[in-house]
Amino acid sequence: MIQIICPFCGKRDHSEFSYGGDGEITYPALDANEESWHDAVFLRENIYGRQIETWQHIHGCRSWLLVDRDTKTHEIFSVKLAHLDWHILLEKNR
Ligand SMILES: [Zn+2]
Numbered sequence: 412m413i414q415i416i417c418p419f420c421g422k423r424d425h426s427e428f429s430y431g432g433d434g435e436i437t438y439p440a441l442d443a444n445e446e447s448w449h450d451a452v453f454l455r456e457n458i459y460g461r462q463i464e465t466w467q468h469i470h471g472c473r474s475w476l477l478v479d480r481d482t483k484t485h486e487i488f489s490v491k492l493a494h495l496d497w498h499i500l501l502e503k504n505r
Contacts, residue, residue, distance in 0.1 A: 413485050418492055419472040431465030434477045434493070459483055465493055 413425035433455055439447040461481045468474050475493035480486070 413480075413487070415466060415468075415476070415478060415487065416490050417468045417471055417474065417476065418490065419474060420468060423468070423471060425466075427468060427470040428466040428476075429469040431467055431475065434463035434465040461488070 414422050415425055415428055416422045436451060436455075438451050460483055461479065464478045464480055466476050466478050468476065476490050477493050478490050479488040481488070
């Protein structure tokens with residue numbers, strides 16, 4: 412069972428989260444050609460090992476998270492907010 416530590420809610424079962432996909436994709440510019448967008452959206456690597464993933468705490472605070480996880484062992488190395496501005500806001504209010 413995978414448990415993810417949400418920065419707002421604490422440790423929760425992964426069933427509270429929705430997987431959002433690869434967190435390291437660099438999307439093309441909005442005016443890029445169709446082929447560039449096709450490749451960015453549909454051509455993904457199926458990594459067997461450590462990768463950065465996006466997860467949304469859909470049954471909690473609804474935050475989007477970046478989770479550094481090993482797909483082979485399910486070990487989670489780090490969890491942080493996907494939106495940097497939220498992270499900065501949290502740091503300022505501590
Ligand atoms: Zn949460």
